[in-house]
Amino acid sequence: MKIGHLIRAERVRQDMKQIVLAKGICTPSYLSKIERNLIEPSEDIAELLFQRLGIDSGKLQKKDTKTEKEFKELLLSTYKLVITSRSVELTAEKLEYLERNSLLFENDSLYYTYLLITLRFRIILGKNFEEIRREIEALSDSVDSFDAYQNFLFLLNQVLYYYNSGKRKNSISYLEEIVEKLETIPLAEWEKAEFYYMFAIIYTAEENIYFAIDYIRKALDYFMETLQMNRVSECYIIIGVNRKLNEQFQEALEAYSKAMQICEEFHLDSQKGIIYHNIGTLNGIMGNSDQAIHYFEKSLSRKTLESVSENLGSIYCLIMEYSKLSNKEAVRKWTDEGLHILRKSNDERLLSFIHHFNFYKSLHSEQGLSEEIALDTIQYFKEIQEFKLIHKYCIALADWYHYNRKYKLASIYYREANKYGNIYRKIEKWEDL
Structure with a gap:
């Protein structure tokens, strides 16, 4: 029986050492050969290893081309449905279904595809990131056995894992590796469009406007051609964000207006909240705090309770606008609201909001900015290498020290x-300013 890939994947997922799994069953070196499919164990040893790992041996499928083909078709059709639907609820439902009904194939290639697709679903759901890290580590040992498409899925999972973990530099390095190989990867048109869209999102976060616009237009062409108007609207929102970053404010407003027009024409009410949010950020940059607040509140009234990260984004922007107006009471009200939402959520991807809200709440408290909270916030953003936010909060802390006549610390x-x-702006020498 060819079961090494099954044994290794489950052992690493459980964070179990080879010596622990092998104890009383076989030698660690023998287990190592089994895991690399260099030898086929006896049925007795295989059963004992399965029992220790909690694997149901009844699901093991011998070579059966028909069954393998049917399962692969189910797997890939489920993958397309989940990725194109962009529904968290559907993702959770399909992940649970695949985990409950999956078969264990001696065909290691099919099993790798299953692992890579279910891993993508778990990343989408924001499930245990430490477990995801271990799964990526386990799969990295099998990269030499991957075909071109599996290698693409593996790189894509790393892009998403690092992006959602706040390590965007790592994320982009894997993205660029995919781009270098893109022409050699057998991707369907829908999958290319989804990849272009993701690429644009990440480059927008990095404020790399040229690449973001280039890739979002590629995605837009496909969504227009296939009449996916909800995705067309999303693309115009991304274009608007990048025009705003480039200080092309009128062009940004035009892009948001196109998105809103599509929403009105095709009854896409669920997207109006994010459009109002972006019009709010545009007004905030232009110095129209009252208008910005109006649109952020309008955005919140449109979003569902399930849109936790979107709600927190609008709350954070409201806090910043009220802070500009020195409205301490409103800042404290909205930081409390944001922290209340965070306490009910259990999503590791939202950790940065805790630091944002705690900083603003402390800054506008009766006692004034807490040095401990400020330093903790700065340290957090140093750890995830968010240079723009380190810059922002260092200025706020320095201003606070200066106001309190602690000039040495302010300096x-x-x-x-x-x-x-300078790091954020990619400036190495003062002469380059």
Whole structure:
């Protein structure tokens, strides 16, 4: 029986050492050969290994071309449905179905595809990131056995894992590796469009406007051609965000207006909240705080309770606008609301909001900014290498020190802010300014 890939994947997922799994069954070196499919164990040893790992041996399928083909078709059709629907509820439902009904194939290639697709679903759901890290680590040992499509799925999972973990530089390095190989990867047109859209989202977050616009237009062409008007609207929102980042404010407003027009024409009410949010950010940058607040509140009234990250984004923007207006009471009200939502959520991807809200709440408290909270916030963004936010909060802390006549500390953090501001702008020497 060819079961090494099954044994290794489950052992690593459970974070179990080879010596622990092998104890009383076989030697660790013998287990190592089994895991690399260099030898086929006896049925007795295989059953004992399965029992220790909690694997149901009744699901093991011998070579059966018909069954394998049917399962692969189910797997790939489910993958397309989940990715194109972009529904968290459907993702959870299909992941649970695949885990409950999956078969264990001696065909290691089919099993790798199953692992890569279910891993993608878990990343979408934001499930245990430490477990996801272990799964990626386990799969990395099998990369040499992957075909071109499996290698694409593996790289894509790493892109999403690092992006959702706040390590965007790592995420982009894997994205660029995919781009280099893109022409050699057998992708359907729908999958290319989804990849272009994802690429644009990540480059927008990095404020790399040229690449973001280039890739979102490629996605837009496909969605227009296939009349997926909800996706067309989303593309115009991304274009608007990038025009805003490039200080092309009128062009940004035109892109948001196109998105809203599509929503009105095709009754896409669920997207109106994110459009109002972006019009709010546009007004905020232009110095129209009252208008910005109006649109952020309008955005929140349109979003569902399930849109946790979107709701928190609008709340964060409201806090910033009220902070600009020095409205301490409103800042405290909205930071409390944001922290209340976070307490009910259990999503590791939302950790940055805790630091944002705690900083603003402390800054606008009766006692004034807590040095401990400020330093904790700065350290967090250093750990995830968010240079723009390090720059931002170092300035706020330096201003606070200066206001309280702690000039030496103020000087230290103004220099720190300057350092990370230059890193964020990719400036190495002052002469380049």
